[in-house]
Amino acid sequence: QVQLQQWxxxxxxxxxxxxxxxxxxxxxxxxxxxxxxxxxxxxxxxxIGEINHSGSTNYNPSLKxxxxxxxxxxxxxxxxxxxxxTAADTAVYYCASNGIAVAAWYAFDIWGEGTxxxxxx
Amino acid sequence: QSxxxxxxxxxxxxxxxxxxxxxxxxxxxxxxxxxxxxQHHPGKAPKLMIYEVSKRPSGVPDRxxxxxxxxxxxxxxxxxxxxxxxxYYCTSYAGTNTHVVFGGGTKLTVL
Numbered sequence: 001q002v003q004l005q006q007w008x009x010x011x012x013x014x015x016x017x018x019x020x021x022x023x024x025x026x027x028x029x030x031x032x033x034x035x036x037x038x039x040x041x042x043x044x045x046x047x048i049g050e051i052n053h054s055g056s057t058n059y060n061p062s063l064k065x066x067x068x069x070x071x072x073x074x075x076x077x078x079x080x081x082x083x084x085x086t087a088a089d090t091a092v093y094y095c096a097s098n099g100i101a102v103a104a105w106y107a108f109d110i111w112g113e114g115t116x117x118x119x120x121x
Numbered sequence: 122q123s124x125x126x127x128x129x130x131x132x133x134x135x136x137x138x139x140x141x142x143x144x145x146x147x148x149x150x151x152x153x154x155x156x157x158x159x160q161h162h163p164g165k166a167p168k169l170m171i172y173e174v175s176k177r178p179s180g181v182p183d184r185x186x187x188x189x190x191x192x193x194x195x196x197x198x199x200x201x202x203x204x205x206x207x208x209y210y211c212t213s214y215a216g217t218n219t220h221v222v223f224g225g226g227t228k229l230t231v232l
Binding site for chain 2: 023033034035044045046047058059060061070099101102105106107108109111112113
């Protein structure tokens with residue numbers, strides 16, 4: 001059974017760069033896309049972007065200018081960087097797999113536990 | 122403002138059925154059969170309940186069902202149970218530029 005474990009800094013100052021990493025255990029890393037999704041306090045879920053094992057990425061157009069998602073296929077890990085953060089980027093950030101358990105596209109079937117990231121001066 | 126429109130709240134008594142709608146456009150919900158639904162209890166990770174409009178992952182009770190008509194997808198929860206009380210989000214593939222859009226979420230209350 002695939003499991004995702006995520007980590008990264010939880011408190012940032014405005015203008016800093018958010019950095020999170022997600023490790024994939026117990027399943028195949030190649031052949032699937034891996035996503036980052038966030039939820040600001042009191043608000044809904046927002047898809048940030050995705051990457052596959054070869055490094056092909058797709059981003060939410062509203063965040064594209066500040067987001068970089070990268071992959072380390074030797075460690076079965078993928079990472080999120082979000083630059084120039086503001087208070088509006090305060091959220092719980094989740095990593096998730098795209099369809100590895102249900103063999104489907106755009107079905108976020110396995111999730112990390114979430115990381116609360118707070119941006120405050 | 123979310124790309125997909127969901128009612129902010131829904132409710133029903135134990136044993137009843139509730140349907141939550143998710144309205145998009147022909148560029149997302151209406152254009153692709155990649156609509157999925159997630160159950161989200163506060164403090165936990167979201168859980169996939171329905172994918173590809175109407176398919177259920179292993180382990181999801183058959184009380185949960187999905188459908189789509191035109192630009193509107195629906196999640197129906199039959200035989201409501203107390204543990205079904207949660208936030209529910211829909212999402213859809215939206216093409217090669219936007220990729221994924223979420224609904225704003227619906228808070229389901231079991232009365």
